[in-house]
Amino acid sequence: MKPTPIAVFLAFAVALFLLLPLIAVVPVSFTPARFLSMPTDIWSLRHYQALLDNPAWLQSIWLSLRIGILSSVIATLLALMFSLGIWMFRPWFGSLLFGFVLLPMVAPPVVSAITLYFFLTTLSKVNDIVAYDTWVGVAIAHAVMIAPFAVVMVSVALAQVDRRIDLAARGFGASVSQRIFRVILPNIKFGVFTAFFLSFVLSWEEIGVTLFITSVDAVTLPRMMWMGLRDNIDPAIAAISVILIIIVITVILAKTAITFKLSRKS
Amino acid sequence: MKSDKLKSALLLGPLVLFLGLAYLVPFLGVMQWSVTLPEPGFSQYGKAVTDPLIQSVFFRTFRICLIVTVCAVAAAYAIAYVWVRGTPAQRLVTELCILIPFWISVLTRAFGWVALLSNRGLINTWLQAAGIISEPLTMVRNEFGVVLGMAHFLIPFAVFPIASAMRSLDERVFLAARGMGASRLRIFWSIFVPMTLPGIFGAGLMVFVFALGFFITPAILGGGRSVMIAELIYLRLFQSPDWGLGAAISVILMLIVGALLILMLRLVRPNKMLG
Numbered sequence: 001m002k003p004t005p006i007a008v009f010l011a012f013a014v015a016l017f018l019l020l021p022l023i024a025v026v027p028v029s030f031t032p033a034r035f036l037s038m039p040t041d042i043w044s045l046r047h048y049q050a051l052l053d054n055p056a057w058l059q060s061i062w063l064s065l066r067i068g069i070l071s072s073v074i075a076t077l078l079a080l081m082f083s084l085g086i087w088m089f090r091p092w093f094g095s096l097l098f099g100f101v102l103l104p105m106v107a108p109p110v111v112s113a114i115t116l117y118f119f120l121t122t123l124s125k126v127n128d129i130v131a132y133d134t135w136v137g138v139a140i141a142h143a144v145m146i147a148p149f150a151v152v153m154v155s156v157a158l159a160q161v162d163r164r165i166d167l168a169a170r171g172f173g174a175s176v177s178q179r180i181f182r183v184i185l186p187n188i189k190f191g192v193f194t195a196f197f198l199s200f201v202l203s204w205e206e207i208g209v210t211l212f213i214t215s216v217d218a219v220t221l222p223r224m225m226w227m228g229l230r231d232n233i234d235p236a237i238a239a240i241s242v243i244l245i246i247i248v249i250t251v252i253l254a255k256t257a258i259t260f261k262l263s264r265k266s
Numbered sequence: 267m268k269s270d271k272l273k274s275a276l277l278l279g280p281l282v283l284f285l286g287l288a289y290l291v292p293f294l295g296v297m298q299w300s301v302t303l304p305e306p307g308f309s310q311y312g313k314a315v316t317d318p319l320i321q322s323v324f325f326r327t328f329r330i331c332l333i334v335t336v337c338a339v340a341a342a343y344a345i346a347y348v349w350v351r352g353t354p355a356q357r358l359v360t361e362l363c364i365l366i367p368f369w370i371s372v373l374t375r376a377f378g379w380v381a382l383l384s385n386r387g388l389i390n391t392w393l394q395a396a397g398i399i400s401e402p403l404t405m406v407r408n409e410f411g412v413v414l415g416m417a418h419f420l421i422p423f424a425v426f427p428i429a430s431a432m433r434s435l436d437e438r439v440f441l442a443a444r445g446m447g448a449s450r451l452r453i454f455w456s457i458f459v460p461m462t463l464p465g466i467f468g469a470g471l472m473v474f475v476f477a478l479g480f481f482i483t484p485a486i487l488g489g490g491r492s493v494m495i496a497e498l499i500y501l502r503l504f505q506s507p508d509w510g511l512g513a514a515i516s517v518i519l520m521l522i523v524g525a526l527l528i529l530m531l532r533l534v535r536p537n538k539m540l541g
Contacts, residue, residue: 003348004450008356011348014341015363018421021378022370024388028381037386078281085277089270097278101285108479108523110496111296111516112289114503118299119292144288147281176273205371208481212503225373229380229486238381241374248369252362 022245029238036233047239057240060224064204067135067220071142072150072199078143079150080192084180087158088166098151105148109208116141117212133217141213142203149202150195157191158184296513303510310514320498320515327494330412330484331477337417339470342424343462349425350432368422376486379415380406383487407489415483420476424469431465464533471530475523495519 003011031037032044051057082101086094104112117132120141124131131137161184169183185192207222214223221240228234300310314320349360367375382388383405390402405411435458443453459466481496488494493501495515502512 003352003356007344008348008352010344011352011356011360014345014421015360017341018345018363018367018418021375021382021418022367024382025374025378027388035386036381036384038388038391078284081277082281085274088277089274091274091278097282100290101281104285104289106475106523106527108475108496108519110479110481110499111293111520111523113481114499114512114516115289115293115296117503118295119288122292122295140288144285147285151281176270201369205373207371207373211481212500222371222373225377226482229373229377233380233384237377241377244374245370249366252365252369256358256362 025238025241025245028235029242031235031238033235036235036238047235050236051239051243054236056219056224057221057236060219060221063135063218064221067139067142067218068200068203070136070139071146071203072196074139074143075147075150075199076154076192076196079147079154079195083151083154083158084184086155087161088176088179088184098155101151102148104145105152112145113209113212116144116209120213132213133215135218138210138213138218138220139203141209142206145206145209146199146202150199153195153198154188154191157188157194160191161187297517299509300513300517301510303513310510311518313511314514314518323493323495323498326492327478330409330416330492330494331474333413334416334420334477335470335474337413338420338424338473339428339466341417342421342428342469343466345421346425346429346432350429364422364425367418372419372482373486375419376415376483379411379418379487383411383414406487407491409488409492411487412484412492412494415487416477416480419480419483420473423476424473427468427472428462428465431462431468435461467533468530471526471533475526475530478519478523478526 027038028036029047030043030045031039032042032046033039082097085091086098091097120130120132120137123137128134129136130140165187166179166183169179174183205222206220207226210220210223211226214220219227225237225240228237301308303310345360345364348356349364350357352360380387384390385402385404389405390399393399394402439457439461440453443457448456479496480494481500484492484494485497485500488497496519499512499515499519502508502515
């Protein structure tokens, strides 16, 4: 049962709706004016230049990179250990624990935000490193938020592993660490990489929680964009948005092309 | 096997401990705020439920979330249908149109709507240049902009459970209906749609739950005029320091979402939704 022309028309209308705001950003980024507007006669690159000239933008990008890497390493590592534990030992309370670690993912972001605000402001009283408005503090908070996603990704990868190869290794007397490093990990390395990549992207884009736990020092890229969006809208936001959109489109097209090639080979 | 127990604890322990210390304990702290600030007792909860201003924010949030859910699920159904059952080319195009917005940050997407809808934005500039309107239409800093932006953000999320419900259908059912003389329209409405109902409800509940806690999109597109619960919590924390009330509203929001999640688990098995 192929879709009728009406169904196809409706689907493409939705598709256009989904792309529309992403397209609208492009002309605005070339406006010669200081405020949000459409370029009329002259198209200007001044807002792209502003990204390079204003050190705050580059600083925020560098900060977001550091936070993204630290938080996704922590989250992926903890999630990997946890998922392996559930998969290998299948404890009777496993589903309860699984539900618990998914909490930050299902709770409303604003509730997580006030919770992590409480966490970091409390820690601020005893140390300066993992604290409110510090980069390590933000990375820890991001690790809390993205760990559930990493758990889901790694568990999905583990669900596709044939249990019998692990049983065979065990039957031949392999220790737990041998089973992990020589049998299971080689089979899920792609899933672990995906979990790390997704974690990084989620941290890189995180704004809901970041807004609550930073003020003037730990200004991440999304926080920087937020500040430019709230008051007088700065067209530099359009320029940085265009760059981010181009990165996403390139990655997705590359991935689609690779999977297409692989599927033709097999 | 004592060593097995130890090893499983070594694997499971770190994440559980980490989230226990960095999430569960602080949440209990927030609950404590809600009953101790500014004075001990449940007065903040009383205020959260009876204050007409907060009540109106709750009602507005529910109304907006309901509208957004219906729009997002309907749109997701249309695009998921072609994504699952279209020709290979149609499938590729719809897939890209679902995935690209999905990976772009909420800020960029909200800004895109501002660029499109604001007084000097794309639509107003074109309409004025074409002489159709003389004064710019007000499309942001009101509920219209908020609904559009939120629906836009949530459509890709709604697509996945609906598409997985559509994929699991048995093709032979439609052949049988065809053989018995049903029209295409009849097959769609009497067989296809009812069989994907679990996906529709799953997607609807998920979108509604997501929408309830939304903060960024309403704050940018609502421009402080149509405040929703999440923004109210932010304001209570940072603008008019009233931590007890902010914490109490957070706990209420958490309870509502918890109840909806339990309902969702009853209605659709989660492993089915993830596909």
